[in-house]
Amino acid sequence: MRSENRRAFLRLAGGTLAGAGATGALARDGAPLDVPAWTREQGVNAPGYGRPAPGETLARYPRLPPAFPGATSTVTPLQGLHGILTPNGLHFERHHAGIPAVDPDRHRLVVHGLVERPLVLTMDDLLRLPAVSRLHFLECSGNTPWVGAKAGWTVQDSHGLISCAEWTGVELATLLAEVGVKPGAAWILAEGADACAMSRSIPLDAALDGAILAYAQNGERLRPEQGYPLRLFLPGLEGNLSIKWLRRLKVGDRPFQTREETSKYTDLMPDGTARQFTFVMEAKSVITSPSGGQALRGPGFHEIRGLAWTGRGRIVGVDVSTDGGARWEPARLEGPVLPRCLTRFRLPWRWEGGPAKLLSRARDETGYVQPSREALVAVRGTRSYYHNNAVFGWSVAADGAVRHAA
Amino acid sequence: MRSENRRAFLRLAGGTLAGAGATGALARDGAPLDVPAWTREQGVNAPGYGRPAPGETLARYPRLPPAFPGATSTVTPLQGLHGILTPNGLHFERHHAGIPAVDPDRHRLVVHGLVERPLVLTMDDLLRLPAVSRLHFLECSGNTPWVGAKAGWTVQDSHGLISCAEWTGVELATLLAEVGVKPGAAWILAEGADACAMSRSIPLDAALDGAILAYAQNGERLRPEQGYPLRLFLPGLEGNLSIKWLRRLKVGDRPFQTREETSKYTDLMPDGTARQFTFVMEAKSVITSPSGGQALRGPGFHEIRGLAWTGRGRIVGVDVSTDGGARWEPARLEGPVLPRCLTRFRLPWRWEGGPAKLLSRARDETGYVQPSREALVAVRGTRSYYHNNAVFGWSVAADGAVRHAA
Incomplete structure (x- = not known):
């Protein structure tokens, strides 16, 4: 790679920089350096919570016009990002009935159904429990439309429903072990506190495979549009399963057949049948x-x-x-x-x-x-x-x- | 860990949750769940660039009253962060003459001195070159005062001059290989474009040990207080070496003895001598x-x-x-x-x-x-x-x- 870099740079320095009107050039050593205006005056102090430079204008926008007010997804500007992390302000988000203003002090998580010891948990309860932090992507299963591709697409248009962050919270496995899952338990209903009470059924195996009750993202507490104060996070599975504003987990013996896994989030096959519960996001x-x-x-x-x-x-x-x-x-x-x-x-x-x-x-x-x-x-x-x-x-x-x- | 978690949670559930006035409690299964106000109405849409929830008030603040306007450091609220990453808005920062408003289109990096091919580079030039992304901490060598400890310190007061991010940019080694370092070269002067032209001498060995000409942090372009549009980043070394608003690299055969490595950033020993060039941040x-x-x-x-x-x-x-x-x-x-x-x-x-x-x-x-x-x-x-x-x-x-x- 080093020798490849060398050759690459030589081509750049000898070609593009010197030609094509580029400003980069060989320096005249000994010539006085320009002292720009911003070096000639004292600068400002930093705000308590910083913002991007004024000229940096990366932003999310709705991928499609909302089907109705409060139901949209906004896409991450992958074309302007570097490395693997997505800043929290630019992480894609999808909501079906708007972003609720949840009071974290009054928010509760209920765990019930086929469990030995049903519980109601406050955020303080959850914050005290043993935690984990893991770097994972999150991708909406609707990322990259199947049809209607446009030559004018940016990668934000075509692939902007994926982002990546460090997620911190309590492993769902920890909580399930403690409430005591009863014999016959096989699925868990996860329900959000938004106005559509977004609900999905999660197979118990997936729930035990690294799922997190997440309260923090990239170090700080979740943003409102990411489910503040609590979301379920299911690594590697379609984003809709990672229920935001999580208020309820109900353990059962079969899928709950919610709207979002019957009329939506199924895959219509050529023969007219629909594949259901296709959770894993493939390579x-x-x-x-x-x-x-x-x-x-x-x-x-x-x-x-x-x-x-x-x-x-x-x-x-x-x-x-x-x-x-x-x-x-x-x-x-x-x-x-x-x-x-x-x-x-x-x-x-x-x-x-x-x-x-x-x-x-x-x-x-x-x-x-x-x-x-x-x-x-x-x-x-x-x-x-x-x-x-x-x-x-x-x-x-x-x-x-x-x-x-x- | 699993069995320890189990025992820990049982103590929590059987002790703290049920007693001491805590709100967490065993759920009465079958009882209707409370439907809070925020579930009863449609929520809002997400902004193009998101912000923390209104009630989340983590912020940097000056660790000490500024010695003079424009010279201060602001500290990261470690007590409220989770995992290893620091959100860009809360990354600690230290500036000696304020934060300059650099125009990235007019900013230049000059590489000269003991080199075969001195160069002037634009940001576009740098953005085209082979890049790397790496997760590293950055710590000010003045983090955690030696004397004057206070019982009332928070960890933000005592240790808030450390943060951690994913840094993306061009390896300094790549650039040095291409400008051709002359025999006898041993040190590099790095100079910032702020009003004090912050300058430090970097040993060539350190410059070749993973140093990055960084233009992005946690995915997005650097924030103004982190050196926008370009900073030097020296992993593992005292923060002051990672010169912000980087405008010049001059290769020489000895240290340049700048103000910040003579009157400042030296370690006064018990015998009255000062240790100079103590770069590495120890465990x-x-x-x-x-x-x-x-x-x-x-x-x-x-x-x-x-x-x-x-x-x-x-x-x-x-x-x-x-x-x-x-x-x-x-x-x-x-x-x-x-x-x-x-x-x-x-x-x-x-x-x-x-x-x-x-x-x-x-x-x-x-x-x-x-x-x-x-x-x-x-x-x-x-x-x-x-x-x-x-x-x-x-x-x-x-x-x-x-x-x-x-």
């Missing part, structure tokens, strides 16, 4: 730079950057193609590569200035390989709304403009 | 919960939580004492344990209700053990201002009040 990846709406400044060195993830554990490799899939090269994976977490990948690339097509393909530790759209459609058809994890392409035009190309 | 730890200013709600289960770090690699263990050092127990280290990064530790504790004294002691992979204050003072005296990494104590009174006790 997926996307190139975030260069990506839709960006323009390459000129031929020469560019670093291809992207994100890969899998709900089944760790990413073990990402292959990148710059010619539409004829040849593939393994990208460098930035460490630490953590289970059910975003992984940043990078590949040095010399753009010759002609048309190119960029693709990425993730592999996970189970041996699963992210499928092409053709392979996925052959099995699933195009009537599904959820769980599109197909390989995704960006075309680069001769003028450097980047657009989506399937 | 250190602190208990963040319970900590100063907090009050235990009642006897029974509490989780002792804290942070440990070392500038020399990985933390391998943290021992905790609840009786002032007579007995020590190993805490659980939360993974991933990363080099030159904060590590969260946790230990279940049953508080019997009497006086207690809590201490933590970190060990790192070099075999170094965080020293007691006595051991440190025996070598260093008490005339130093910087690099106090001594074991730090909190006393718990019979009424649950927590105060600093040396």
Whole structure:
């Protein structure tokens, strides 16, 4: 990588910087350095809680016009983010009946149903219990629409319903052990305190596989739109299961067949039947730079950057193609590569200035390989709304403009 | 840990929750659940860039009254944070002449001195180069005053000049390889674009040991108070070396003897001499919960939580004492344990209700053990201002009040 970096930089310094009107140039040593205006005057102090620089305008926006007021999702600007973490202010969010203003002092979590000792817990109770902190991605199963792709898509439009954070809270397994799950228990109803009482059924096995009753995100308490003061967090599973404003867990012997797992969040197959309870987010990846709406400044060195993830554990490799899939090269994976977490990948690339097509393909530790759209459609058809994890392409035009190309 | 968690929770549920006026209680199964006001009405939508919940008031504040306007440091509220990451809005910051309003389009980085090919780089140039992302702590060497400890200190007062983030940028080694370091080069002057042109000398070895020209923090571009648009980041070394608003790197054959490494940032020894260039932040730890200013709600289960770090690699263990050092127990280290990064530790504790004294002691992979204050003072005296990494104590009174006790 070092020698590759060397060559890459030499191309940059000898090519792009010196030519093409770029401002970068060889310095004239000994010449006095410019002293800009901001160095000539005393600066300001820091606020108690900081904000981005005034010129940095990354923001979430609704992916689609709301179906009705209070039901929308807003997308993370992946094209402007670096590394694997999403700042809390930019973490994607989806709500079905608005974001409630929950009073944490009055909020309660009830655990009941097929348990020996039903409990009502305050936030103080939960904050005292043994805690865990883990870095995980969260992805809405509706991320990346199956149909209606637009050439003008940015990666925020196409993939912005994924984010990644450090989540802290109480393992659900800890709480379940203590309330005493009764024989026959197999599913848990999780219910939110929002105006639609968002509810989903969680298999007991999934609930015991690293699920967290989360009260903090990236160090600080949850943001309102992430379920403040308490959410369920189910690593690797479709985002809707991670019920926000969590107020109730009811243990039962079968799924509860809520609206969101019958009329919604099912996968319509080519034969007209619907697959239900398709929870795991399979391996997926996307190139975030260069990506839709960006323009390459000129031929020469560019670093291809992207994100890969899998709900089944760790990413073990990402292959990148710059010619539409004829040849593939393994990208460098930035460490630490953590289970059910975003992984940043990078590949040095010399753009010759002609048309190119960029693709990425993730592999996970189970041996699963992210499928092409053709392979996925052959099995699933195009009537599904959820769980599109197909390989995704960006075309680069001769003028450097980047657009989506399937 | 699971069985310990079980026992701990049983004590909580059977003791604290049911007694002492706590609101938590056994649920009456079948009774209708309360439907709070916020569930009865539609909620709001999410802003483009989110903010903490209105009732969450964690904030930085100046640790000391500013020596003069524009020279202060503001401290991170460790007592209210979870996991290892610091949200960007709460990352500690120190500035010596205010925070400049740098225009990123006009900002330049000059690399000159003992190099073959001096360069002037724009931010666009830097953003195109091969990048890395790494999780690291940053600690001011003035964190934790040597003298003047107060019983009323919070951990924000005593240890708030440390934070932790994911930093993204170009490895300094990449840039140095390309400008071509000349024979005899041994030190690098790094200069900021703030009104004091903050300057420090960096040994070439340290500059090649993972130093980053950082432009992003926790995913998004640097905040103004963290050096927007560009800072040097030197993992594991005293914070002042990580020059913010970085505008110049000059390679030389000896240290440049700037103000901040002669009159400041040296360690005054008992014999009146000063140690200079003491860069590495040695292993250190602190208990963040319970900590100063907090009050235990009642006897029974509490989780002792804290942070440990070392500038020399990985933390391998943290021992905790609840009786002032007579007995020590190993805490659980939360993974991933990363080099030159904060590590969260946790230990279940049953508080019997009497006086207690809590201490933590970190060990790192070099075999170094965080020293007691006595051991440190025996070598260093008490005339130093910087690099106090001594074991730090909190006393718990019979009424649950927590105060600093040396």
